[in-house]
Each structure stands twice: as structure tokens, then as C-alpha cells.
Amino acid sequence: MNHRATELLGSVHLRQTEPRLAILRTLLKTDTLLTQEQIAEQIGPDAPNKTTIYRTLTQLLDKNLVHQAYLDDRTSHFELAHHCGERQCHPHFTCVHCKQTHCLTGISTQLVELPKGFSVQRQQIHIDGVCPNCQTMNKTKEIERV
Amino acid sequence: MNHRATELLGSVHLRQTEPRLAILRTLLKTDTLLTQEQIAEQIGPDAPNKTTIYRTLTQLLDKNLVHQAYLDDRTSHFELAHHCGERQCHPHFTCVHCKQTHCLTGISTQLVELPKGFSVQRQQIHIDGVCPNCQTMNKTKEIERV
DNA sequence: CACTATTTGCAACTAAGTTGCAAATAGTAC
DNA sequence: GTACTATTTGCAACTTAGTTGCAAATAGTG
Numbered sequence: 001m002n003h004r005a006t007e008l009l010g011s012v013h014l015r016q017t018e019p020r021l022a023i024l025r026t027l028l029k030t031d032t033l034l035t036q037e038q039i040a041e042q043i044g045p046d047a048p049n050k051t052t053i054y055r056t057l058t059q060l061l062d063k064n065l066v067h068q069a070y071l072d073d074r075t076s077h078f079e080l081a082h083h084c085g086e087r088q089c090h091p092h093f094t095c096v097h098c099k100q101t102h103c104l105t106g107i108s109t110q111l112v113e114l115p116k117g118f119s120v121q122r123q124q125i126h127i128d129g130v131c132p133n134c135q136t137m138n139k140t141k142e143i144e145r146v
Numbered sequence: 147m148n149h150r151a152t153e154l155l156g157s158v159h160l161r162q163t164e165p166r167l168a169i170l171r172t173l174l175k176t177d178t179l180l181t182q183e184q185i186a187e188q189i190g191p192d193a194p195n196k197t198t199i200y201r202t203l204t205q206l207l208d209k210n211l212v213h214q215a216y217l218d219d220r221t222s223h224f225e226l227a228h229h230c231g232e233r234q235c236h237p238h239f240t241c242v243h244c245k246q247t248h249c250l251t252g253i254s255t256q257l258v259e260l261p262k263g264f265s266v267q268r269q270q271i272h273i274d275g276v277c278p279n280c281q282t283m284n285k286t287k288e289i290e291r292v
Numbered sequence: 293c294a295c296t297a298t299t300t301g302c303a304a305c306t307a308a309g310t311t312g313c314a315a316a317t318a319g320t321a322c
Numbered sequence: 323g324t325a326c327t328a329t330t331t332g333c334a335a336c337t338t339a340g341t342t343g344c345a346a347a348t349a350g351t352g
Binding site: 202 | 298308
Binding site for chain 1: 216217218219220221222237239242248250252253255256258259260261262263264265266267268269270271272273274275276277278281282
């Protein structure tokens with residue numbers, strides 16, 4: 001994991017600094033989107049300053065190693081771009097119940113056919129609904145009520 | 147337009163107040179998403195206080211007359227729900243050049259097939275790219291450079 | 293016209309993200 | 323290893339979208 005982070009930084013010609021490596025390691029470890037705060041939390045007490053985290057993420061965005069998504073609140077969520085197609089990110093699913101977001105990486109989707117004159121750079125699909133976990137929890141509650 | 151706004155308010159049993167009517171009129175008049183600030187601007191000097199605008203929009207969201215979208219920044223954008231299907235909003239297109247967002251209402255799209263256990267409530271598609279206007283402007287510039 | 297529940301505007305607040313600047317450090321040259 | 327410089331980091335102060343509490347205003351009703 002550490003090696004992969006070093007490699008990624010090298011590939012875009014950025015200096016190998018501990019804050020950057022820690023941020024990349026965290027993004028490599030997870031299978032979902034993370035906010036600045038969640039990244040800091042996961043790194044722990046020695047996490048870089050929030051300014052540094054934002055600045056690093058912006059650099060990685062510029063280099064196209066990271067993608068940013070705005071979901072159901074005013075905070076931006078980040079993820080490594082390695083599971084995204086060139087023109088299209090995988091769909092994101094947010095559970096209205098537990099508020100957790102899942103990356104639906106194994107799914108095929110097609111690009112929308114745009115009216116004449118428009119050209120795509122990136123398509124994102126965002127789905128709100130109920131996740132399997134909350135689905136079964138609700139059913140259990142219903143049974144309990146009876 | 148005024149009549150339609152009165153009608154909409156009545157249909158969800160909210161009091162007919164001038165701020166609410168002005169907000170609905172503005173939403174009826176436009177063919178794109180608006181932020182709180184843009185709504186206030188369009189109403190003009192007698193626009194309701196921003197608190198009132200946000201509160202009204204929240205009420206209309208609850209009644210499902212209005213939809214909210216988070217696009218490429220931290221500000222929420224609002225629109226009347228009347229051009230949306232039950233499970234799916236029309237796609238939104240944001241031009242990376244002029245930053246304007248267009249509602250692609252005349253387009254058919256299909257719901258993503260979700261993995262077992264997930265259930266959809268609402269699907270949104272967001273596309274970044276270049277709009278017809280900026281496309282031709284860029285071409286013109288290229289010609290000028292030659 | 294009077295009454296009351298609802299709505300509005302204002303001022304103060306919250307929280308995500310940004311900026312400027314001085315101190316620390318990675319990469320390089322010797 | 324040591325010295326040097328451009329880059330990076332952390333901190334404090336700031337910006338901005340949106341929220342909250344509360345007193346004044348008003349829509350709907352009798």
C-alpha cells in the first residue's frame with residue numbers, strides 16, 4: 001500500500017512527503033468516497049492540517065488521480081480515479097436512511113445521448129435509495145411492531 | 147404565471163404569502179436550476195430575506211414540488227419538480243467553460259440496474275462538458291489565432 | 293374587526309473551505 | 323554528510339452558504 005502510494009506520487013512528479021503519502025494510503029485503503037474530515041480521522045492524531053489535506057487533494061485532482069463528487073450535502077467527497085472510465089465515473093449510491101454512500105463499481109452504464117452541439121467530458125450518476133443493510137433492518141422493525 | 151403559483155401553493159396547503167408566491171413565480175419563469183442568491187436577484191429589490199427563501203424552498207422540497215441538486219460547487223441549486231419523472235430527474239449539464247447549467251428535459255435515460263438489495267428512490271445524472279455556445283466560441287478563437 | 297397560529301426579517305451563529313505568511317523540509321549540488 | 327533553495331506545511335484569520343432563535347408582522351378564520 002505504501003509502495004503504491006509512493007508510485008502514484010512519483011507518476012505525477014510530486015515530492016514524496018509524509019502528508020501526501022498518508023492521504024494517498026487512506027484513499028487506497030477505502031472503497032468509498034471520503035471527505036477531508038474523514039481522511040483526517042482515518043489517519044489519526046498525526047493527520048496533516050486540513051489546509052494541507054485540501055491542497056493535496058486539489059493537486060491530485062489537477063493530475064487526475066482523484067475525483068471529487070458533490071452528493072447530498074455541502075461537503076465535497078473525494079476518491080481515487082482508478083475505478084472510473086475516461087468519460088464516466090461509476091455510479092454512487094447514497095442511502096437515505098443511514099446516509100452512507102456506496103461506490104457501485106461493478107455496474108455497466110451507458111452515456112446519455114446529448115443534443116447536438118453538447119460534448120461530454122465526464123458523466124456522473126447519483127442514486128438515492130435504501131441500502132441492503134437498512135432494507136433488512138426496516139423489515140425486522142416491522143416484524144417487531146406486529 | 148401568478149395564477150399557477152397560487153394554484154401550486156394551494157395544492158400543498160400552504161398559506162398564500164407574497165414571498166412564497168414570488169419564489170414560485172421565479173421558479174416557474176426559468177428553465178434552469180437556481181440558487182437562493184439567483185432567486186433573490188431575479189425577484190429584485192423587494193426579494194424576501196434569504197432565511198425566508200431557504201425556509202420556503204425546504205417546505206416545497208418536503209411537499210415534493212421542488213428538487214434540489216448539488217452540482218460542481220458547495221451551493222445548492224433548486225428547480226420545480228414538474229419536469230422530473232417519479233424515479234428520475236432529467237439530466238443536468240454543466241459547461242466547464244461558462245459554468246452554466248442546462249436542464250436536458252427532452253432526453254430519455256434509463257435507470258441503472260442496481261445490485262440485489264438496493265432500492266432506488268431517485269436517480270440523477272450530471273454531465274460536465276462544453277455547451278454549444280462555448281464550443282463555437284472556441285472554434286472562432288482558433289480561427290482568429292491562425 | 294379581532295384573534296391566533298403561522299410566517300417573516302433580523303442578527304448572531306455554524307461549518308466547509310480558502311488565503312497569507314513564516315517555519316520546516318525534500319531534493320539536489322557539492 | 324553538509325549546505326542550499328524551491329516547495330511544502332501549519333497556523334490563524336478570513337470567506338461564504340446556510341441555520342437558529344426570537345420578536346414583529348400577517349394570513350386565514352370566526
